[in-house]
Amino acid sequence: xxxxxxxxxxxxxxxxxxxxxxxxxxxxxxxxxxxxxxxxxxxxxxxxxxxxxxxxxxxxxxxxxxxxxxxxxxxxxxxxxxxxxxxxxxxxxxxxxxxxxxxxxxxxxxxxxxxxxxxxxxxxxxxxxxxxxxxxxxxxxxxxxxxxxxxxxxxxxxxxxxxxxxxxxxxxxxxxxxxxxxxxxxxxxxxxxxxxxxxxxxxxxxxxxxxxxxxxxxxxxxxxxxxxxxxxxxxxxxxxxxxxxxx
Ligand SMILES: [Zn+2]
Numbered sequence: 001x002x003x004x005x006x007x008x009x010x011x012x013x014x015x016x017x018x019x020x021x022x023x024x025x026x027x028x029x030x031x032x033x034x035x036x037x038x039x040x041x042x043x044x045x046x047x048x049x050x051x052x053x054x055x056x057x058x059x060x061x062x063x064x065x066x067x068x069x070x071x072x073x074x075x076x077x078x079x080x081x082x083x084x085x086x087x088x089x090x091x092x093x094x095x096x097x098x099x100x101x102x103x104x105x106x107x108x109x110x111x112x113x114x115x116x117x118x119x120x121x122x123x124x125x126x127x128x129x130x131x132x133x134x135x136x137x138x139x140x141x142x143x144x145x146x147x148x149x150x151x152x153x154x155x156x157x158x159x160x161x162x163x164x165x166x167x168x169x170x171x172x173x174x175x176x177x178x179x180x181x182x183x184x185x186x187x188x189x190x191x192x193x194x195x196x197x198x199x200x201x202x203x204x205x206x207x208x209x210x211x212x213x214x215x216x217x218x219x220x221x222x223x224x225x226x227x228x229x230x231x232x233x234x235x236x237x238x239x240x241x242x243x244x245x246x247x
Contacts, residue, residue, distance in 0.1 A: 011023060011024055011059070011063060012063055012066065012067065013038060013063045013064065013066075013067045013069070016037075016186075016188060016226055016228060016234055017186045017187055017188055017225060017226055018183065018185055018186025018187065018188065019039055019040040019041070019183070019185070019186050020037060020038070020039055020040075020183050020186045020188045020190075020226075020228075021037070021038040021039075021040070021067065021069065022035055022036065022037045022038065022228060022234075023035055023036045023037075023038070023051075023059075023060045023063050024233075025230060025231045025232070029231070030131065030134075030135065031135055031138060031139075032052060032083045032131070032132060032135035032136075032139075033051075033052045033056060033083060033135075033139070034049055034051075034052060034083045034084050034192075034193075034230035034231060035049075035228075035229075035230050035231070036048065036049045036050070036051055036060050037049070037181070037190045037228060038064055038069060038072070039161075039162065039165055039181075039183055039186075040069050040070060041070070041073075041162040041163060041165070042163070043070075043073055043162070044070045044071055044072060044073030044074070045064065045069055045070050045071065045072045045073065046072070046073070046074045046075070046076065046161050046162050046165055046181075047060075047064075047072045047074070047075045047076075047091070047094075048075075048076055048078055048181050048190050048192070049075075049076075049077060049078050049084040049085070049192070049230065050075055050077070050084060050085050050086065050087035050088040050090075050091060050096075050149075051086070051087030051090075052082065052083040052084070052086055052087060052135070052136075052139045053086045053087050053090075053136075053139035053140050053146075054086075054087055054089060054090035054140075054145070054146060055087075055139065055140075055141060056087050056139065057087030057088070057089075057090035057091055058090055060087070061090075061091070071093075072091060072094050073093070073094060073095070074094060074095050074096075074097060074161055074162065075088065075091055075094045075095070075096045075097070076096075076097040076098065076161055076167050076179065076181060077096065077097070077098035077099070077102055077151060077177075077179065078178065078179050078180070078181070078190070078191075078192025078193065078194070078230060079099075079102055079174070079175035079177050079178045079179060079192055079193060079194075080098070080102035080103075080105045080106050080109070080175060080177055081175060081193065081199065082109070082132070082136060083135070083139075083230075084192065084193075084230065085106060085148065085149070086136075086139065086140075086146070086148065088148075088149035089145065089146055089147045089148075089149055095152050095153060096149060096150075096151045096152045096153070097151055097152070097153045097154075097155065097159060097161060097167065098150070098151030098153075098154060098155075098177065098179075099151075099154065099155060099156070099169050099177035099179050100154040100155065100156055100177075101176045101177040102151070102175070102176075102177030102179075103150045103151050103154050103177075105176075105177065106148055106149070106150040106151070107150050109148045110147060110148035110149075110150060114140075114143060114146065114148075115143055116137055116140075116143075119133045119134075119136055119137050126201065128200060128201040129201050131200060132199065132200065132201065155167065155169070156169065157169055161181070164183065164184055164185050165181065165182070165183050166181070166182050167179050167180070167181050168180050168181075168182065168221060170194050170214055170217050170218070171214075172194055172195075172211045172213065172214035172217075173197060173198050173211050173214075174193050174194060174195070174196045174197065174198055174199075174211065174214075175193065175194075175198075178192060178193065178194040178214070179192065179194075180192060180194055180218060180221070182221055182222060182224065184222060184224075187224050187225035187226060188224055188225070188226045188227075188228065189218060189221060189222070189224040189226070189227050189228070190228050190229075191218055191227055191228070191229050192229065192230050193229065193230050193231065194211070194214050194218070194229075195210045195211050195214050195215050195218070195229065196210065196211070196229075196231075197209065197210075197211065210243060212243070212244060215240055215243055215244055216244060218240060219237075219240060219241065219244070223237070224237060225237060227239070227240050
């Protein structure tokens with residue numbers, strides 16, 4: 001398993017709409033590098049997800065600064081998966097908000113003895129972990145100072161993150177703590193991985209397409225212009241409506 005980063009990209013923030021910007025996902029899915037959304041507010045920015053490691057978090061923080069946006073003051077986890085949370089230890093002075101179910105899972109993840117040797121041993125025991133654990137090795141050139149950070153603030157149903165910015169727990173097959181963030185004044189809904197099937201190593205033969213029950217929930221949260229996930233480009237509302245009519 002290689003230990004050096006692979007195909008590292010230095011990217012800039014893209015503007016989506018209103019006060020919502022995003023740092024795009026890595027174009028090579030093998031890298032498993034989730035995108036991060038940035039919602040600008042008066043008292044600082046709210047970021048949705050932490051990046052897949054301290055190195056990614058550093059690139060995203062630099063991109064926020066380069067765009068002239070206020071530093072992050074709050075960070076909300078869309079769910080507990082590593083590619084959304086492992087950068088958390090590299091965001092100074094942020095309050096991390098996350099769903100209670102994810103908090104328990106992250107507490108368990110924090111107790112595991114993460115290292116390259118541990119990743120190798122886990123893959124030998126369960127080869128289905130290879131794509132995820134290989135990407136973790138690429139994302140973590142060093143483990144110095146790394147720790148998994150459970151949320152500082154937990155919620156069960158919804159929580160207001162800033163003026164008009166609300167996190168909603170939606171759950172579903174991808175992760176029990178799956179959370180989406182709405183920014184009504186900008187016409188944006190950030191859905192993380194909520195509509196995706198379960199992770200590969202937990203996937204059954206029926207779990208192949210989008211989770212249509214969750215997609216329907218997204219439409220029920222309001223009438224937004226843009227729906228942005230963590231591993232793809234933004235979709236207009238018509239694309240979500242179409243998914244449900246043809247799914
Ligand atoms: Zn995920």
